[in-house]
Amino acid sequence: xxxxxxxxxxxxxxxxxxxxxxxxxxxxxxxxxxxxxxxxxxxxxxxxxxxxxxxxxxxxxxxxxxxxxxxxxxxxxxxxxxxxxxxxxxxxxxxxxxxxxxxxxxxxxxxxxxxxxxxxxxxxxxxxxxxxxxxxxxxxxxxxxxxxxxxxxxxxxxxxxxxxxxxxxxxxxxxxxxxxxxxxxxxxxxxxxxxxxxxxxxxxxxxxxxxxxxxxxxxxxxxxxxxxxxxxxxxxxxxxxxxxxxxxxxxxxxxxxxxxxxxxxxxxxxxxxxxxxxxxxxxxxxx
Amino acid sequence: xxxxxxxxxxxxxxxxxxxxxxxxxxxxxxxxxxxxxxxxxxxxxxxxxxxxxxxxxxxxxxxxxxxxxxxxxxxxxxxxxxxxxxxxxxxxxxxxxxxxxxxxxxxxxxxxxxxxxxxxxxxxxxxxxxxxxxxxxxxxxxxxxxxxxxxxxxxxxxxxxxxxxxxxxxxxxxxxxxxxxxxxxxxxxxxxxxxxxxxxxxxxxxxxxxxxxxxxxxxxxxxxxxxxxxxxxxxxxxxxxxxxxxxxxxxxxxxxxxxxxxxxxxxxxxxxxxxxxxxxxxxxxxxxxxxxxxxxxxxxxxxxxxxxxxxxxxxxxxxxxxxxxxxxxxxxxxxxxxxxxx
Numbered sequence: 001x002x003x004x005x006x007x008x009x010x011x012x013x014x015x016x017x018x019x020x021x022x023x024x025x026x027x028x029x030x031x032x033x034x035x036x037x038x039x040x041x042x043x044x045x046x047x048x049x050x051x052x053x054x055x056x057x058x059x060x061x062x063x064x065x066x067x068x069x070x071x072x073x074x075x076x077x078x079x080x081x082x083x084x085x086x087x088x089x090x091x092x093x094x095x096x097x098x099x100x101x102x103x104x105x106x107x108x109x110x111x112x113x114x115x116x117x118x119x120x121x122x123x124x125x126x127x128x129x130x131x132x133x134x135x136x137x138x139x140x141x142x143x144x145x146x147x148x149x150x151x152x153x154x155x156x157x158x159x160x161x162x163x164x165x166x167x168x169x170x171x172x173x174x175x176x177x178x179x180x181x182x183x184x185x186x187x188x189x190x191x192x193x194x195x196x197x198x199x200x201x202x203x204x205x206x207x208x209x210x211x212x213x214x215x216x217x218x219x220x221x222x223x224x225x226x227x228x229x230x231x232x233x234x235x236x237x238x239x240x241x242x243x244x245x246x247x248x249x250x251x252x253x254x255x256x257x258x259x260x261x262x263x264x265x266x267x268x269x270x271x272x273x274x275x276x277x278x279x280x281x282x283x284x285x286x287x
Numbered sequence: 288x289x290x291x292x293x294x295x296x297x298x299x300x301x302x303x304x305x306x307x308x309x310x311x312x313x314x315x316x317x318x319x320x321x322x323x324x325x326x327x328x329x330x331x332x333x334x335x336x337x338x339x340x341x342x343x344x345x346x347x348x349x350x351x352x353x354x355x356x357x358x359x360x361x362x363x364x365x366x367x368x369x370x371x372x373x374x375x376x377x378x379x380x381x382x383x384x385x386x387x388x389x390x391x392x393x394x395x396x397x398x399x400x401x402x403x404x405x406x407x408x409x410x411x412x413x414x415x416x417x418x419x420x421x422x423x424x425x426x427x428x429x430x431x432x433x434x435x436x437x438x439x440x441x442x443x444x445x446x447x448x449x450x451x452x453x454x455x456x457x458x459x460x461x462x463x464x465x466x467x468x469x470x471x472x473x474x475x476x477x478x479x480x481x482x483x484x485x486x487x488x489x490x491x492x493x494x495x496x497x498x499x500x501x502x503x504x505x506x507x508x509x510x511x512x513x514x515x516x517x518x519x520x521x522x523x524x525x526x527x528x529x530x531x532x533x534x535x536x537x538x539x540x541x542x543x544x545x546x547x548x549x550x551x552x553x554x555x556x557x558x559x560x561x562x563x564x565x566x567x568x569x570x571x572x573x574x575x576x577x578x579x580x581x582x583x584x585x586x587x588x589x590x591x592x593x594x595x596x597x598x599x600x601x602x603x604x605x606x607x608x609x610x611x612x613x614x615x616x617x618x619x620x621x622x623x624x625x626x627x628x629x
Contacts, residue, residue, distance in 0.1 A: 049620050056623070225613075226622025246619070 009039040010187075012047055012211060013194030015054030016204015021212070022046040029187060032097030040187045043212035045220040048151075048179065051208035052226050055149045055177040058205030063146045063175035071121030073201045074172060078114035080196045081107070088161055091188040096158055110165040116266055117169040124173065124271050132279070139282040144275035146175035147253055148228030151221035153181050153214050154190065155234040155263060161189035166264035167233050168207060170271045176229070179208045181218060183234070187211040214238060222246045229253040229274050233264055293558045301558055302522030310482075310523070315474035319518060325510040325546055334541040337585060338578040347577070351612050352390050354576045354604075355382060357594055359429055359565065361396040361602045362629075363436075363533065369404035372397055376408035378627055379426050383609050385625070386616065392605065393594035394427035394459060399448055402430045402455035414458055427594075429459035429499070433484060436503075436532035438463035442480060449487040452496075459497040460488050461529060464516065466506045474519055481523035499565055500525035504543045505535040513543055517550040527563035533600060538568025541578055548586040555587070564591075567600025573611040576604060602629055 009026060011018040025042035041047075062070070081088070085107055092103040125143055132140040150171045155163030160183045171178050182190035194209045210217060215238055222230055222243040230247045232240050236257035247254050255273055258264055293301050303310060306318040342350055360379045362371060375395055383389040391412075397405050405428045406413055414425035430452035434440035440448075449460055462484045468476045481500060488496040500520035504513050520528050528547055531538040544566045551562045564583070570576055576599060583591050591597050606626045613621035 052620070052622075220620065223619035224622070225620060225625055249619075 007036065007038065010041060010191045010211070012041050012043055012051075013191075013198065013207070013209040014047065014051045014205075015058075015208065016198060018194070018198070019047075019050075022050070025212075027212070029095065030185075031094045037094060038188065040191065040211045043181075043210035043217060045217060047210050047212075048181075048217045048220050049224070051179040051210055052149060052151070052221070052224055054205035054208050055179050056226055058203055059146075059148060059177045061203055062172075062177055062206045065175070067122035067125065070173070070175060071118050074114060074118035074121060074169070077196060077200050077202065078111050078118060080200050081111045081114060081193075084192065084196060085111075087192060088189060091192060092161060092186075095186040095188055096160065098158075106159055106162050110162045113162070113165050113266055114169055117173050117271070120268070120271055121173050124268060127268070128272060128275075134281075137284045139284060140279065141282070142277050142279045144174065144272060145278050147274045147276055148176060149179065149226060150176045150229040150231060150274050151179045151181075151224070151227045152231040153218050153233065153235040153238070154183050155258075156183050156185070156214065156237065157234075157259070160186035161193070163234065163264065164190050164193060166266065166270075167231055170266075171229075171231065171274050172206065173271050174275045176274050177206045177208075179210065179221065179227070181214045181221070181234075182209055182211045184211075184213055218243055219246065222252075223249065225250045227252060229255075231255045231274075232257050294560075298560070299524060301560075302524065305522065305557070310475055310478045312473055312475040315478060315519065315522075316472060319474060319515040322511075322514060322518060325514055327510050327542075330510060330546055331542045334545045334582065337545070337582045338541060340578075340581045342577050342581070347611075348615055350577050350580055351573060351608055351615070353580065353592055354573065354599065354608050355392060355612075356390045356424070357592070357597055357599050358392040358605055358608075359394045359396040359567070359598045359600045360392045360605060361533070361567075361600055362401075363396070363398060363431060367398060367401055369401065372401045372404040373408045374627075375629075376405055376426075378605070378629075380409070380412055382605060383612065383626070385613070389609070389612065391424045391426055393598055394429045396429040396431065396461065396600060398435070399430045399432050399452035399455070399457070402428055402452050402457045406456040413456070427458040428456060429461055430455075430457035431461045431463075431501075431532075433462040433480075435461070435463055435501075436534040438465050439467075442483060445480070446483060446487045449484050453488055453490055457496055459499060459527075460484070461499045461501055463501045463503060463532060464520065466503055469507070469512075469516060469519070474515075477516075477519055478523045481520060481525060485524045497526045498524070499527035499529045499563070501529045501532055501567075502547075503532055503535055504530050504539075505537045510542065510546050513546050514550055517547045518554075521550065521554050521562050525562070527565050527598070529565040529567055529598075529600065531566075531568040531600075533568030536569070539566035539570055539600075541582060544579060545582050545586060548583060548591075551591075552587045561591070561596055563596040563598065565598040565600055567598075570599055570601050571603050571607060573604075573608045576601075576608065 021041040023044035026039040027042045029037045089103040129143040134140040223246040308314045379392045414427040432448040433445035502516040610621045
C-alpha cells in the first residue's frame, strides 16, 4: 500500500522563529523537471522589515561575543550540516538536477567553507588589525569591527547551498547580523539551513532567511535606513545599479554581483568587506 | 434612584445623586456592586476584533499625526535630571527635527519635582493651563503625584505632593488611587481621597489643574474591578481616568481600555459630561496605538480623539510613530539612527 505523500509548506526564518509570511503568500518550489517539491513562503517587504528589526536587535549580542565564541558557534553549524548531509544532498539532487556525486561534492565544499570561515573568527583581527607607527609617545591601534546589519541577495544560480554559505558565512565571522533573500528557484537548501541554524548555538536574529522574489524584496532592503551593508552577490539579474543607487542614500557598503565558477570564492576580503576599521590612540605610559 | 436627570445637578453633586446618598463605604459598595458584571470573553473578543481593522495610506497618515498630538511624552525614572527633562521638552516641541511639519505632542509628563524644569524649558510654548493657542500648538505639563507609583503615603503627604506640583506650574495632575483600600472594599476612602486631591488641584487664582486618576489596572485583577474603579473615579470628580503607572505589568491593554471607555460612554449618556481616558504603559508601536484610536472612535466616538479627552502615556511610542511617519514621507524604511535617543 502506498503512503499518502505529505506535501510540505515551509515558512520563513526570522528572529530564531519560523513565521509565515506576513502576506500569507506561498509559492511552489519545483524540481528541475518541473515536479512539485514543496511550498515555500513568498516573503514580502514587511517580512524583510521584520527581519531587519530582528537582525538589529541581535547585533549587540553577536558583535559583542568574543571572537573565540563566534568561531565555536560557526564551527558547530558545520557539525550540524555534516549530520544533515543526506537531506541536503537529496534536496540538491531534486531541485538542481545534478547527480548524487555532484550534490555530495557541493555539500562537502559548503561544510568545508563553514569550517574555513569559522577558523578566521579569532584570527582576522590579528591579521588585518595593526599597531600603527606614529611620531609621538602613543599607541595607535587599528582594529576591524563589524559593519552591522548586512542584507544579502543569495546567489540565484546552481549550487544553491554552496552559494548561500559563501555569502552569509563571511558576514557572520566579523560579528555582523544577516538578512538573506534566498535562491528563488531552489530555496530548499536555504530553508533546511534555517532549520540547522535554529537548532544550533546561533542566537535568534543573527541569521534571518526570507524566501521569495529578490526582485520584489531587494529594493526595500537596499533603501532601508537600518541596513548597514548590502551584498548583491546574487543580484546579477536584477536592476542592481538601481539597488546600488538607493543604497548610497544611506551610505551602505555594497558588494557587487558575481557570476561564474569562482563567484564568492572564499577569501579574507569577503570578511573584511563588512568591517569598519576603528583606530584608537592611547598614551604610552612613562612610569 | 431619583428620576431627576443627572445633567441638572451641579457637577460635584452628580456622583452623590447617582449613588443616592453620602459617599459612604456602604452606599458606594451598593452602587458599584450593582453595576452589571463584565463578560470577559466577550470584552476580549471585541477588543481583538477592533484590533483587526486595516488602516492604510491617507488614513494611516492621519492616524500617525493624531497619535503624536495625543502623546503625553513621559519620563518617570529615579535618574531623571533637569537636563533630561530639558531634552524631553525639546523632543516634545520638535519631535522630528528633519520635518518641521511634524505636530507637537500634547504634554510632557514628569515627576513633581521636575515640573519647574519642564515649565522653564517650555517657555512660551507652555500651555500655562489655558487652551491651546491659535497659531502654534502649546504643550502642557503633567505631573505624577500622590506618592506615585505606589500611593503608599498618608493623605497629608499626598496632598502636599499635589499642591507642590500645581504651585510649580503643572497643568495636569496624575494621581494614583489607593489600590489597597479599593481591593479591601473601602470605597469611601478612595472616593474621599480623589475628592481631596481634586480640591488640592485648585490654583491660587481659583482655576483648576486637570486631574487624571490612575487606576493601576494591573493590580485590580478583574475587569469588574476596573469598571468599578472607573465609576468610582468619575463619581468622585476625576477629569481623566488612566490605566496604569507604567511601573506594574500588565500595564495598558486594549480590553482594559475598552472597558474604561465604555464607562466613559455611559457617563456621557447619563450626564452629558465627557471624561478623558489615558492608556499608559506598554504601548510601544504605532500599530498598537492605531488599535487604540480605532477602539476610541468606535466606542465613544471620534470627538474623543482630542488631547482634552484622550492621551497616550508613553515614552518609546513616539520614536516608533516617527519611524512610520518617515517611512510614509520618504517611501523607504527608516531606522533608529534617524530619531533621537531617549
